Amino acid sequence: MNNFAITPDDRVLVIGSTGFIGGRLVPELFKKGIKLRLLVRNPSKLSPSLLKNELIEVVKGDLLKNEGLPEAFHTIHSAYYLVHSMGGKSIFSNREFVKADKLAARNFVTAADAAGLKRVIYLGGLGEMGKNLSEHLRSRAEVAEILASGKTRATILRAAVIIGAGGASYEMLRYLVERLPAMVCPKWIDTKIQPIAVRDVLAYLVGCLVNPETAGKIFDIGGPDIMTYREMMQQHARAKGLYPRLIVRVPVLTPHLAAYWVDFVTPVPSGIAHPLIEGMKNEVVCHENSIDRYIPIRKTPFPEAANIAIEEEKEIHGTIES
Ligand SMILES: NC(=O)c1ccc[n+]([C@@H]2O[C@H](COP(=O)([O-])OP(=O)(O)OC[C@H]3O[C@@H](n4cnc5c(N)ncnc54)[C@H](OP(=O)(O)O)[C@@H]3O)[C@@H](O)[C@H]2O)c1
Numbered sequence: 001m002n003n004f005a006i007t008p009d010d011r012v013l014v015i016g017s018t019g020f021i022g023g024r025l026v027p028e029l030f031k032k033g034i035k036l037r038l039l040v041r042n043p044s045k046l047s048p049s050l051l052k053n054e055l056i057e058v059v060k061g062d063l064l065k066n067e068g069l070p071e072a073f074h075t076i077h078s079a080y081y082l083v084h085s086m087g088g089k090s091i092f093s094n095r096e097f098v099k100a101d102k103l104a105a106r107n108f109v110t111a112a113d114a115a116g117l118k119r120v121i122y123l124g125g126l127g128e129m130g131k132n133l134s135e136h137l138r139s140r141a142e143v144a145e146i147l148a149s150g151k152t153r154a155t156i157l158r159a160a161v162i163i164g165a166g167g168a169s170y171e172m173l174r175y176l177v178e179r180l181p182a183m184v185c186p187k188w189i190d191t192k193i194q195p196i197a198v199r200d201v202l203a204y205l206v207g208c209l210v211n212p213e214t215a216g217k218i219f220d221i222g223g224p225d226i227m228t229y230r231e232m233m234q235q236h237a238r239a240k241g242l243y244p245r246l247i248v249r250v251p252v253l254t255p256h257l258a259a260y261w262v263d264f265v266t267p268v269p270s271g272i273a274h275p276l277i278e279g280m281k282n283e284v285v286c287h288e289n290s291i292d293r294y295i296p297i298r299k300t301p302f303p304e305a306a307n308i309a310i311e312e313e314k315e316i317h318g319t320i321e322s
Contacts, residue, residue, distance in 0.1 A: 016082030088271030164198030207295035
């Protein structure tokens, strides 16, 4: 058996299980009978059913503070790295996310190497390195490099906006569309993107773990549709029965101003909106599709992904207006 193949006795560590992606990945892995351990900063953020589940181990720890890592990595076969440090209520409260994300990844590598971790699977961002790449997307790529620099074999998945209820980038755009019949936007509104449904992302994340041939590889992942942010917002409006929205491109609207505006109109705080908006100047489309050879799935078209996200949102929160 290949050293990277997982057996029923192996345990897998998930870091980021209280987040948008990690929170959805854990039940998928559990359904497949994979033994899990979760490293969390605040266990009370996990659902009571997870905390009561005797088959899922929970370790309290923090990548940045380097706490709980030896305990979390002990006898672990593979780990998922689904973490970033963007956030905070204001643009200025968390300008350090780039440094923080590097430190967190370095702490991960040190602990993983010490424990003999075999594989790490990381979900990062699309976008090509170059001086125009935003701080956010550059940071995602730097984390990928750090994770791949240790002894552990890294699988890197690179995605653009993920469509699902609770994903920060999509939430920001959909709240704008749903709350504003007309809006002004900077020139990023016409940047090309290749969004992906969250269920497709989960299929790839699980697929990479169960297919050892994906160890050590980098994959661009995306849905079947390439569009602009403007088209994505209009398609979301269509799915919500709000089409068309008036979206006017203006020559000057700085990411700072746009982030404050997003903070005002949506529940996404400016500390996360700012790096995300800055990243919207960069085209994020797949440049290769080798993932299809290893994990062939039906790629969810954008309108279907948007409808699923709208239904999920209703289940979680009722309608936005309520
Ligand atoms: N959402 C998207 O549209 C999208 C698109 C492309 C790529 N991605 C990538 O997908 C990954 C997951 O993103 P997400 O949207 O799920 O983010 P998220 O919802 O903000 O979740 C981030 C997770 O990281 C955890 N975390 C942060 N700092 C930590 C630390 N120091 N130690 C331990 N855990 C820490 C958070 O824990 P707490 O609950 O304690 O804060 C949370 O569980 C990221 O790498 C992101 O770049 C996301």
